[in-house]
Amino acid sequence: MTTTMRAAVVTAFGDAGVIQIQDLPRPVPAAGEVLVDVQLTDLIFVETAIRAGQHGGFFDVTPPYVPGNSFGGVVRAVGAGVSADWIGKTVTGRTASFGAHAEQAVAAADGLHEVPEGLTLETAVAVSGDGYTALMLEELVPDLTGKHVLITAAAGGMGILLVQLAHRAGAHVIAAARGRAKLGLVRAHHADVVIDYSQPGWEKSVLEATNGAGADIVFEGAGGTLGATAFTVTADHGWFSAHGAPSGGFAAYDEADAARRGITVKGILDLRVDTTTTTVSADEVLRRAAAGDLVPVVDRVYPLAELADAHRAMTGRELVGKALIRVS
Numbered sequence: 312m313t314t315t316m317r318a319a320v321v322t323a324f325g326d327a328g329v330i331q332i333q334d335l336p337r338p339v340p341a342a343g344e345v346l347v348d349v350q351l352t353d354l355i356f357v358e359t360a361i362r363a364g365q366h367g368g369f370f371d372v373t374p375p376y377v378p379g380n381s382f383g384g385v386v387r388a389v390g391a392g393v394s395a396d397w398i399g400k401t402v403t404g405r406t407a408s409f410g411a412h413a414e415q416a417v418a419a420a421d422g423l424h425e426v427p428e429g430l431t432l433e434t435a436v437a438v439s440g441d442g443y444t445a446l447m448l449e450e451l452v453p454d455l456t457g458k459h460v461l462i463t464a465a466a467g468g469m470g471i472l473l474v475q476l477a478h479r480a481g482a483h484v485i486a487a488a489r490g491r492a493k494l495g496l497v498r499a500h501h502a503d504v505v506i507d508y509s510q511p512g513w514e515k516s517v518l519e520a521t522n523g524a525g526a527d528i529v530f531e532g533a534g535g536t537l538g539a540t541a542f543t544v545t546a547d548h549g550w551f552s553a554h555g556a557p558s559g560g561f562a563a564y565d566e567a568d569a570a571r572r573g574i575t576v577k578g579i580l581d582l583r584v585d586t587t588t589t590t591v592s593a594d595e596v597l598r599r600a601a602a603g604d605l606v607p608v609v610d611r612v613y614p615l616a617e618l619a620d621a622h623r624a625m626t627g628r629e630l631v632g633k634a635l636i637r638v639s
Contacts, residue, residue: 315337316334316414317333317615318332319378319412320332321362323375324374325362325364327362327619327620327622327626330622340388340390341417343390343391343419345388345397345417345418346387346388346416346417347386347417348384349383350385351382351638352635353436354622354625354633354636355440356625358379362622370408372409376409382404383401384402390420394420397420403423404424412636424597433635437468438596441633442605446476446596447591449476449480450590451577452550455481456480457482459520459521461531461541462484463532463533464487465486465487465493466492466493466496467555468608471606475501475604475605476604476605483504485503487505487517488507494507496631500606504516506520517541526545528549528550529541533555534555534562535560542569545574548574551577552576553576553579609634610630610634611630611635612637613635613637621636
């Protein structure tokens with residue numbers, strides 16, 4: 312085995328062109344860690360924002376760095392104190408911070424999850440990150456049965472999972488996305504009403520779909536102006552989750568207005584594992600995926616050498632569903 316590996320490197324904060332493929336030293340697992348031959352990695356929108364130099368308050372990283380966090384692959388070696396039984400197993404996991412977009416990565420052994428029989432690695436990786444967040448939202452949200460539920464960015468990796476969960480819970484699902492292809496996707500996943508929020512006045516369609524009352528529950532994954540507009544069509548005494556920021560920032564809302572109208576608002580900090588008492592586990596995410604409760608939609612799988620193109624497709628809103636990166 313050579314002493315180097317191929318890895319994607321963010322050489323500076325900037326546009327997708329700052330991503331370069333380089334040869335780096337292979338990592339060595341420390342005590343409690345494993346070394347994984349990475350086959351597939353996930354790509355989520357926030358990674359494009361971090362690469363652009365945004366969200367510095369949430370993510371402490373300075374270029375050059377190897378991006379990526381969630382991965383799937385085969386355990387090659389283990390560090391001290393880790394059972395050799397892991398070697399050769401196909402697993403999903405997360406790196407401590409970044410470093411997944413590389414031929415090999417190290418991760419804590421206690422954060423590994425063996426891929427269940429009958430579940431492909433592609434599905435396991437595609438559902439691991441978005442599925443975890445979706446199930447945390449499912450845990451936080453009031454009962455969805457019979458409620459009007461608005462989901463923005465509904466054709467994104469997590470949005471489509473929320474459409475599935477809300478439909479299965481018996482909600483009246485209103486899915487907002489951009490363009491015919493994305494609306495067709497969410498309709499195929501049982502959205503009751505689809506709305507193109509690239510059209511002016513789209514919020515009026517939400518009111519029409521809710522008999523003028525607004526949505527009881529809003530899963531807001533778009534951020535920016537779209538998210539702020541979604542807040543205006545949240546019903547009095549409703550529930551609003553501002554968890555997405557692909558528009559450049561999380562949905563802005565007036566706290567005094569929320570209090571006056573009795574709207575419960577959940578922000579991104581409510582979805583951070585270290586600040587919640589969530590009972591959701593990665594094993595549960597994989598189990599729910601194997602059971603068919605979570606069905607990720609993968610639009611494209613890019614080779615590692617085309618990671619920059621994947622970033623461009625994501626920021627250009629070209630993807631219908633998720634993008635994955637195939638490393639080996």
